[in-house]
Amino acid sequence: MSLTIEMPKRGSLPVDRRVQARQLTLVLVALLAATSVLSLAWGASGTSLWGALVDLVAGRELSRLDSIVLFDIRLPRLCLGILVGASLAVSGAVMQGLFRNPLADPGIVGVSAGAGLAAISAIVLGAFLPPAIRDLTGNYLVPVSAFFGGWGSTLILYRVSTRRGQTSVATMLLAGIALGALAGALSGILVYMADDNQLRDLTFWGMGSLAGATWTKVLAATPIVLAALAVAPFIARGLNGLALGEAAAGHIGISVQRVKNISILSVAAATGAAVAVAGGIGFIGIVVPHLLRLATGPDHHSLLPNAALLGASLLLAADMIARTVIAPAELPIGIVTAVLGAPVFLWILLKRHGAMGL
Template sequence: MIDARRRRGVLGGLLVLFLVTLAWSATIGGVPIPVSDVFRAVFAKVGLSADVDATTASVLFGIRAPRLVLGVLVGAALAMSGAALQGLFRNALADPALLGISSGAALGAVSAIVLGASIASALPAWLAPYLLPTIAFVGAMASMVVVQRIARDGFRTAVSMLLLAGIAINALCQATMGLLVYTATDAQLRNITFWNLGSLGGATWGAVWSAGPFLVIALVALPRFARSLDAIVLGEAEAGHLGFSVERVKRVVFAIVALAVGASVAVSGILGFVGLVVPHLLRLALGPSHRTLIVAAGLCGASLLLLADAFARTVVAPAELPLGIVTAAIGTPFFLALLLREKRTRTA
């Protein structure tokens, strides 16, 4: 058993890591900003100190800050979604990207890019920015429902069928996106490339305000299901005997995860393995309790994506490496190691 003191220590360490990563990420880029100027600019923004250099303030609040905010929200949402799915399916391999949810959200986003112009023109001006994340959410939700229905065997979810269904849905979404790419204009093709590779390069305050509310809802809602997920890990029948409505919990958690993934893909494209790597490592350090696991996953996921984004925008400067390539480079070896570990466990 992992005692409460160790959990508090890990959570405290993750909080410090997050704050340090956030401050450090604000200092690096095409225009380096000393950390002292970052704090001075923040204090000036809230009226606690004198004004700072106009160029520093413009770079920090106009370009870097929305990117950092989206990185925090998207990283936390993907990691917390992965933790919830792994608890719900009682399997460490469950992940929004592997289960086809991210591809479904990307298909919705690409559909909005190619086909959504006429719909947006019919909407009020204040609703138009929410069209893309809304359609991405619908695509994510549809993919999750299909995968879950295919993998369902009576009262049990077959893990092998779950992964196979996710592969099939990924392939179907990719084929459909290929058809949309075939009919897209040159301008639309440039936008579609963004979804395939993943990036925070298009981060603006408009993107924050359009996707942020969806992401914040997911971040606030998922920890509330910690006790339900702890009960489901024991078995669905056991959770029912403890008084939890298992099917209701599954429906609501599915909807929240789809909301988080849809909004994340809408602003950052597909970023694989964040929801797989982070929860699995934290489960080894913190144990299976979702009360601390989900919160810790949010902090660690935000830190990981900030670090990956900092690497993506500096390693080949002044160009920018797609963020999806960085997360895949981190996650793929880990996933293969996890599969080999499962293989050794079964053959032992």
């Protein structure tokens, strides 16, 4: 090693991925704006709404049909898509940070299944609740139940797979399979018990869909999702520190237990809300953080907000495919995300072969 050591000059600092990540944020904002406009304008109804959008911007009166399609069908669907996409992607990123593994995803490790079970229970068994509780929870009964379902499964998962501060990936994935199977079986029993009306509500849980978007659902999900996303900046340093392991994270001043608690609660809230309004949509939580880490690195300060933006855009794009590819019928969006996402999951496995004890 040479003994002459040159101090790096300020101007000659190596490319800083933090700067790249901030630039990427701007690109992703633009991307979300573009997919939003496209998703409003483009649909299965056969009526392209470009004209209506142009009219709207110009301040002209819309036709009644255009107005209904735009404001009562496509706009709530757009809002729901943004909420769900952002929730799924951020949940994935937070969970991966918490478990110190890029393969952790609420859909894969059974958290979505747990949230789904709770949501189905609320739909099927909600009628048996005392009226006082039903009035109290109102529209929130299903999302709130889903939140508790997601919370419970995340807690179980973390307890089972973490020993002495280290999370075993194999245990986590296997425990996720068991949890998912159990939740699936119990959900199956509930589906058997359901009446015809409830069955219609339940069918879309299979693969997930934004087709049932209403303003009521948007309003029910918004506060939960926003609360879950709002904590992201406060756990970013903690999640970065956890990459060193729990002990080392504590030594750099991170309150590890607090970061874990907040992470688990926010994953449960965001996943629960997403599952409650759109069913189980897989792979967004894996694909989005993975692409972002490839682009600008794993720093959670930028990863979490960028994941929200890219997740929203990706889900809107998947939804556009889902509702147009076999128009006038509609494909469940979960099929689209799985077709796009499963190969990426396999690709990660292939690339990481031998690393991380997999």
